[in-house]
Amino acid sequence: MKVDREICVGCGACVNLCPRLAIRFVEDKSFIDQVSCIECGTCRAACGVDAIYCDCRFPEILLLNFTSDTYEKGERS
């Protein structure tokens, strides 16, 4: 998930709700650590002004896994 800092009003609601503690409050607005975020969407459901959006990293990663043919080629043992 990512925060549109132009829209974020800085109420801090998402900060304490994040189950991964991935959200920090920098310069009185929310900031999501992309390494910690698991895209559960808790913050997006809580945001009163819809400042949080999904960048959909995971579907791309999943897709890569399913289309990969590394095992068939025998590149890994």
Place this chain on the structure above:
Amino acid sequence: MNKIYDFIVVGAGPAGLMIAKELSAASQDVLLIDIKKEISKVYRSCCTMLINEPNTHGETVRFVDNDLHFEKTGITVKYGHPHVKLVKSSRMSTGGNKLTIVNRENGVALPYTKEIILRNLLEESLANGVDILTETAGIRAENIDGKVKVTIRDSHTRTQKEVWCRVCFAADGCNSQIVTGLELFKTRKYFGSYRVASYFLDEVDYPNWDSWITCVGKGHTPWGKGQIYMVPKYLADAKEGDKPILDVFCGTPCGMPAKMGLDWFLTEGPFKEWFHNAKIVHKAACMLNFYTCIMNPVEGNIVVVGDSAAFIETYCQSALMYGYLAAQAALKVLGTGKGYDDYTNFWRESFEYCWPGEIEKALQAFGLGQLQDEELDYIFSLTNNEEYAGYVSENTAGYVMEKAIMSHIDQIRKEKPKIAAVIEKHWKSSSEDIVKG
């Protein structure tokens, strides 16, 4: 081990700042931490009204010489800024009919500016020598060997640190991170979550400057759920004699966009002509969890204060009061080893939602939105020209409304028996039915 503070206060809202101010005034070693950079700025939606009904949360609060005076606790909190006097509190249907609670003499509620209260308390705390860490989150508090280990995180560097204290106060609000990590959190029952968006509007063509307005009905928002509230108030830069601005806010269950509802209400809603020329001067938002109260707000040496322990929230005034009392209790404990019982007992006796049945009653009053718009419009057409004595209060306004509507129940039974059946069933239904809608 590093320095051990006497007290660590997590959260610098009204409760946290009041604690920090009181403890530092008693020459204690206090560390105050908050996630915000500018502590006194308020970006969280909050009505911030002085609920002047006697015995609200066991206390009677009034403006005396433009400061907040708490009659029973005997304390005064510095204010010194304009406030609004509202004489009416109205529930308004989409057709514009109203059910109005009136108190012309004292007002039904007195909206004031939270930022000023926070600024004054912060100044006093700093003057008393409180250590303050801004842009720092309180992650966890643990009782270890009679002391408390508080894990904090710097928002810029993301590094976690441990700080130790004798007593820790969890005053980090209704989504308290500290409380979530405690054993006593597990005893709470969860009802649901609401999110809120709020605009402060200037230059509105608005007829209800003397009223707190709750818009009831499905036609106020595009999806039919959620509520719009309107309250005149002053911003922190207002001067004596200025016209107040209008705070309009929309609350919806989580998952529904509060901001979209608010935008729709202002541009397409039934009262859109009031907002043709409106200018947004400030924005705020928040998220509210409906939990049962924490009945025993002390775990070891961790004291839970204000919103953190409450059903939805305590009023701003009561956060100040409970903060003061928690600070006094903790001082007593450091001196004599005992003292939390007074605070715990007062919390249970004074905070209405700790009492059996009060949460159910509150949720029933909120549930008036279950009726259809035409039905509400019809009911409010009966009460439109009447005035009922009362206040803006979560705990008593429901009774006044129920009485007002029930005084017309015979007429409703005759004219619209279906509506009468819905009303009577509604006031008998349980809180869980209402939350589930």
